[in-house]
Amino acid sequence: MYHIQHEIILRTQGDRMRDKENTKALWTRPFLFLIIVSLLTTMGFNMVYVMISNYAMAINGSLAIAGIIAGIFSISALLVRPLAGMSVDRFNKKHLCIIANILIGVAALGYALSDQIPMLFFFRVLHGVAFGLSSTTNIALVTEYIPKERMGEGIGYYGIGQVISQIIGPNLGVYIADSFGFQPMFLIITLLSFIAAVMLLFLPYSQERSNQNDKKIKITINSLIAKEVIVYSIIGGMFSFSNGIVSSFLILLGKERQIANVGLFFSVGAIVLFGMRIFIGRVIDKQGLTLVVNISLIITAVSMMMIGVAPVLSWLIIASVLKSMGQGSGQISLQTECIKRVDASRVGVATSTFYIGADIGQGLGPIIGGKITDCFNYMVMYFTCAALIIGAMIVFNLYQNKTKSKSVSVC
Known part of the structure; x- marks a missing residue:
């Protein structure tokens, strides 16, 4: 009887030690999942931003219009940031990430279908809004899988996917557009975004509803x-x-x-x-x-x-x-x-x-x-x-x- 109790105690202590180690583990499956999702999302962004001005001029836009088309992306992302941050703190982060990636895919598909400047302008704004939501939500989501005492290390590693996309994306975008045309490039970006959205469906995630979520949503300075x-x-x-x-x-x-x-x-x-x-x-x-x-x-x-x-x-x-x-x-x-x-x-x-x-x-x-x-x-x-x-x-x-x-x- 003593041996059985002693074995149970040892097993319990071992389980606690393993649980403690797991809470400090960084390279978990969800963390790797989110690095790949970030790579796919930012790859599309880096492929587009070097070619969007050329595409605007290719559909009869002037140089000034091409500059506006390129710049409206950042303005859209900036304007949506406060609302994105508030939404991330109140709603399911995984669902928001999926929605953002779907919207990025829709925007890229819209680029491929755009043959007039107003249409291209609309999808450029949509892309900026979706990217602003995506980048804000991704960081907030990945922090839930990073041990607090390793937060700096975790965020540093998480950015590896973004840096890889910065190295590969622009040259890849130029190569595809020059070799096959703008439409195939936009369709590839659409595919990458939808793949990221599908991957997120398999991300293990359960969000505990906070007291803040149960309250009526109020837009205040502190919430933005x-x-x-x-x-x-x-x-x-x-x-x-x-x-x-x-x-x-x-x-x-x-x-x-x-x-x-x-x-x-x-x-x-x-x-x-x-x-x-x-x-x-x-x-x-x-x-x-x-x-x-x-x-x-x-x-x-x-x-x-x-x-x-x-x-x-x-x-x-x-x-x-x-x-x-x-x-x-x-x-x-x-x-x-x-x-x-x-x-x-x-x-x-x-x-x-x-x-x-x-x-x-x-x-x-x-x-x-x-x-x-x-x-x-x-x-x-x-x-x-x-x-x-x-x-x-x-x-x-x-x-x-x-x-x-x-x-x-x-x-």
Whole structure:
């Protein structure tokens, strides 16, 4: 009898230990599932964004109209972010992800059928809305499968699918469109989106209804914006601000300075970003937010100054490595902190608030950069960007010291 009881006790203790280990496991089947879904979703986005302007002009749109068609996507995604965040916190995240991927597939199919600008404009807006919902929901959903103490590491690994799509997607989109036409490219994107939606049907997920879900839905500032992470959203937006400037003006800078093969800047950057995603999460979880973000902002500012004075391609390649290191560590750490700063019922609105900063930064970068370049030159533009990043670092440290002082006084 004693041996039986002793064996039962040992088994119970073993089960508890295994349960404890499982709660800390990161590479679970649902987590891998969501990485693949993210890869499929962002692959379509990266295939489209390099070709949509060409397609608009191919169906008799002017250059100005093509620019509007390209830009309305980001505006649509930005406008839907607050509502997406609120919806994520109130409704079933898995169902929202499925709906978003279906809508992305419908938008891509609409691209293939569009033979007039108004029709293309409509489906471009739909794509922006669906992508805004998808990106917000995906992050909120994947955090439910990441142990809290490994959140930075988990979000870093989760972004691997997005980085792979950045490396492959643009070139794949150009190849398919040039070799087979625009319609086959759009149909492939439709297929990828529907595959992602079907995969999500098999994702094991059960959402406990919170008290908030049982209440009548009220739209308030707190339900749309996570005020406690606004500063982190602004700082994260500075990385996107630099992205917008580099993406819009680097090729033109290369032509002006007669630097060949400038496209290598983006290829090298994507590879470095991929490498950063693999290990930076562990660094974030161990070293903390303040140190990582400060180093990231300094490195990014240096990369902007290097681009501003770059006389040859090698300078741009070094700047690309530095920029990707800064962005890869800075944005992940800030996004992770946004999620940690709120309770589980507000992960959606925290995620959308962070992305709002990124959307605004990505949009303002080319506008402000273009104005500065018109008045001065590319060097002044990139040095101004570096100065703004240093300014953001000062704001970040003031905020960190303020919040630290508050926590100490409370204790």
